[in-house]
Structures are given as structure tokens and as C-alpha cells.
Amino acid sequence: MLFRAMSKPWLVKPGSIIVTAALKAKIPLGWLIRPTIFSHFCGGENIDESIEVIDKLAKFNVKSILDYSVEAKEDEEDINEVLKETLKTIEVASDNPNIPFAVFKPTAFASKALLTKASAGSTLLPSEQEELEKFRERIHTLCLAASQKNIPILIDAEESFYQEIIDKVAAEMMALFNRKKAIVYNTLQMYRHDRTDFLVRCLDEAKRGGYFPGIKLVRGAYLERERLRAKKMGYPSPVHPDKESTDRAYDNALTFCIENIDRISVFNGTHNEESCLHMIGEMKKHSIANDDQRAFYSQLYGMSDHISFNLSRLGYNVAKYLPYGPVTQVLPYLIRRAEENKAVAGQTGRELTLLKTEMKRRKQIKKEV
Numbered sequence: 001m002l003f004r005a006m007s008k009p010w011l012v013k014p015g016s017i018i019v020t021a022a023l024k025a026k027i028p029l030g031w032l033i034r035p036t037i038f039s040h041f042c043g044g045e046n047i048d049e050s051i052e053v054i055d056k057l058a059k060f061n062v063k064s065i066l067d068y069s070v071e072a073k074e075d076e077e078d079i080n081e082v083l084k085e086t087l088k089t090i091e092v093a094s095d096n097p098n099i100p101f102a103v104f105k106p107t108a109f110a111s112k113a114l115l116t117k118a119s120a121g122s123t124l125l126p127s128e129q130e131e132l133e134k135f136r137e138r139i140h141t142l143c144l145a146a147s148q149k150n151i152p153i154l155i156d157a158e159e160s161f162y163q164e165i166i167d168k169v170a171a172e173m174m175a176l177f178n179r180k181k182a183i184v185y186n187t188l189q190m191y192r193h194d195r196t197d198f199l200v201r202c203l204d205e206a207k208r209g210g211y212f213p214g215i216k217l218v219r220g221a222y223l224e225r226e227r228l229r230a231k232k233m234g235y236p237s238p239v240h241p242d243k244e245s246t247d248r249a250y251d252n253a254l255t256f257c258i259e260n261i262d263r264i265s266v267f268n269g270t271h272n273e274e275s276c277l278h279m280i281g282e283m284k285k286h287s288i289a290n291d292d293q294r295a296f297y298s299q300l301y302g303m304s305d306h307i308s309f310n311l312s313r314l315g316y317n318v319a320k321y322l323p324y325g326p327v328t329q330v331l332p333y334l335i336r337r338a339e340e341n342k343a344v345a346g347q348t349g350r351e352l353t354l355l356k357t358e359m360k361r362r363k364q365i366k367k368e369v
């Protein structure tokens with residue numbers, strides 16, 4: 001029912017607006033969101049609740065990545081709270097073999113306005129310079145903890161106009177902590193047409209700097225917003241003109257990473273079956289063992305289980321992003337999932353068909369019994 005509802009744009013768009021407005025007005029909607037979209041896409045409201053899901057997935061050798069999905073914080077107290085919680089996820093991961101990575105969103109640790117200004121190369125006021133240094137320190141604290149606990153850490157990517165400064169800090173962290181293997185992973189959104197060159201530069205810089213880059217590949221979740229902003233502000237769109245070019249860039253990036261696996265560790269974050277098959281093919285071509293720790297596949301919890309479970313059955317490394325956090329706080333994440341399932345031609349349809357077929361199959365078995 002949930003996937004069927006999400007495939008209806010006339011329901012998703014106004015629904016997202018109404019729910020966001022209701023929560024802003026402090027109208028309690030947990031009773032509606034928790035048992036439906038929240039329980040499908042999230043592990044729970046805290047780590048303890050999520051452990052139950054992690055244990056369930058682990059039975060099928062599917063690992064989990066605890067993703068404290070609270071976004072875009074600006075208040076110092078809130079930022080410190082997210083920092084503390086993210087450090088806790090590293091701590092928990094270090095004691096749990098079913099949690100192979102930690103993850104964070106950079107915008108949880110500085111304002112988007114500051115990151116945008118710094119990315120544009122504008123002169124910062126002394127107070128902004130100070131804030132930026134605090135941002136760098138917070139990222140350093142997380143990467144240091146991850147390195148000490150030997151838990152690789154993924155830095156998520158968001159909108160392109162504040163990515164430059166994040167890339168800079170990520171490269172700095174890789175140079176510090178990826179001396180023997182990838183601990184820090186930066187995210188490349190391959191819907192951006194500049195990312196293919198960026199990937200090549202990442203490898204060159206890593207070779208020169210003598211470190212091992214961690215590369216998380218995704219297609220990118222902010223397509224509509226990127227295009228809209230570019231149009232509104234009158235600059236060329238940073239994303240590929242069509243899905244085919246994004247797909248091509250994505251698979252070429254996978255090939256590049258696998259060809260350079262001696263230096264690059266790759267984290268393939270996708271629900272695209274072709275891209276998973278593509279990486280399998282490249283791994284086979286280069287005789288890379290299915291469970292080589294430098295090659296991971298990942299899907300979001302609640303999506304594309306047919307990919308995750310089949311990959312793990314074949315012995316590949318699979319980890320699901322498992323978002324958790326208070327219902328009201330993870331709402332932007334949930335809205336993005338609903339938007340994505342509405343916007344991405346084929347994806348919801350694919351999930352829905354597979355779910356229907358399986359439900360039919362199970363009903364048939366019951367009847368026969």
C-alpha cells in the first residue's frame with residue numbers, strides 16, 4: 001500500500017507539504033507516520049530500537065549502517081548533540097560486526113549558508129572563519145574516532161553549491177587517516193557532470209599524497225532542486241541533461257574504481273540492478289574476491305531488498321543504510337524517499353511489481369498447503 005501510494009505524484013507532493021506544515025505547527029502526526037512510512041524506512045527512534053532490525057538483517061548476512069538522520073543543524077547545542085550521537089554510532093559499530101561503517105551528513109555540523117559562502121570562495125568574516133574552523137574540527141573529531149576504532153566513515157553529499165568546502169575537508173581527512181587503507185569515504189554524486197573529472201583528480205591527489213581514497217558513489221538525490229536553483233539563479237545546471245548520461249557516468253565511475261582497487265575502496269550506493277551487475281562484472285574481470293573489503297554494495301533500508309539479499313547470498317559485501325531518529329526529525333529524509341519513489345521512473349514500479357509477485361506466490365503456497 002505504501003509503495004502504491006508513493007507512486008502517485010498527486011498524493012506525494014501535497015502530502016509532503018501538509019505533513020511538513022503540520023509538524024512545524026506542532027500538530028502531532030507521529031501516530032500516522034510511525035506505523036507507516038517511518039517503520040518501513042527507519043530502524044527506530046534510537047540505536048536500541050534499531051538493533052532489532054540490525055539483528056534481523058544480519059541473519060541473512062546483510063549488514064547495517066546506523067544513520068542518525070537528523071539534518072541541517074545550526075544551533076550549537078543541537079550540533080553538539082548530533083556530534084555526540086554520531087560518535088556513539090562509531091562506538092556501537094566498533095563492538096558489532098554487523099555494522100561495518102559509520103556515516104554522517106556534513107550539514108549537521110555547520111549552517112548551509114556558511115558552507116555555501118565558503119564553497120563560493122567568498123571572503124569570510126572573522127566570526128564565519130571561526131565557525132568554519134569549528135566545522136573542520138567536528139569532522140576531524142569524527143574521523144579520528146573512526147580511525148581509532150577502525151570503523152570506516154562515510155561523508156554523505158547533499159546539494160552541489162556547498163559541496164566544494166566539504167570535498168576539501170574530506171580530502172584533508174583522507175590524507176590524515178587513510179594512510180594504510182580507506183577509513184574516510186567521500187561521496188560523489190554522479191548526476192553531476194563534473195564528477196568524472198573529479199574522481200580522476202581524487203586518485204591523482206591520493207597517489208601524490210600517498211593515501212588510499214574511499215569513494216562512495218551515488219547518482220544523487222537532489223535532481224529537481226539542483227535544476228530549479230540553476231534555472232532561478234541563471235547558471236548552467238550542474239547535473240547531466242538526462243538519465244542515460246547519469247547512468248553512463250555512474251557505471252564508468254564504477255569501472256574506474258574497480259580498475260584502481262589497489263588504491264581506491266569503493267562503496268556502491270544504488271538501487272539500480274544494472275549498476276550492481278556492472279560492478280559484479282568488473283570485479284569478476286579483475287579477479288577480485290566477492291567479499292573483498294574494498295568493495296561494498298549498499299541500499300537504503302526499506303528499498304530494493306531483492307538486490308541486497310541476492311548480493312549477500314552470493315557472498316558480496318552488502319550494508320543497508322539504516323536511518324534512525326525521532327519521527328519528526330527524520331521527516332526530511334522520509335519526504336526525500338517519497339519524492340524519489342515518485343520521481344524516479346521505474347523504481348517504484350519495479351519494487352511494486354516484485355512485491356506483488358512475491359505476495360501472490362506466498363498466497364498460492366498457502367492455498368496449496
Ligand SMILES: Cc1cc2nc3c(=O)[nH]c(=O)nc-3n(C[C@H](O)[C@H](O)[C@H](O)COP(=O)(O)OP(=O)(O)OC[C@H]3O[C@@H](n4cnc5c(N)ncnc54)[C@H](O)[C@@H]3O)c2cc1C
Pocket residue numbers: 155156157158187189191218219220221222223239240241242243244246268269270271272298299300321340344347
Ligand atoms: C546507500 C545509499 C546512500 C546514499 N547516499 C546519498 C548521498 O550521500 N547523497 C545523495 O545525494 N544521495 C544519496 N543516495 C541516494 C541516491 O543518490 C539516489 O537518489 C538513489 O539511490 C536513486 O538512484 P539509484 O542509483 O538507486 O537508481 P536509479 O533509479 O537508476 O536512478 C535514479 C537517479 O538517476 C538520476 N536521474 C534520474 N533522472 C535523471 C535525469 N533526467 N537526468 C539526470 N539524472 C537523472 C537521479 O540521480 C536519480 O536519483 C544514497 C543512496 C543509497 C542507496
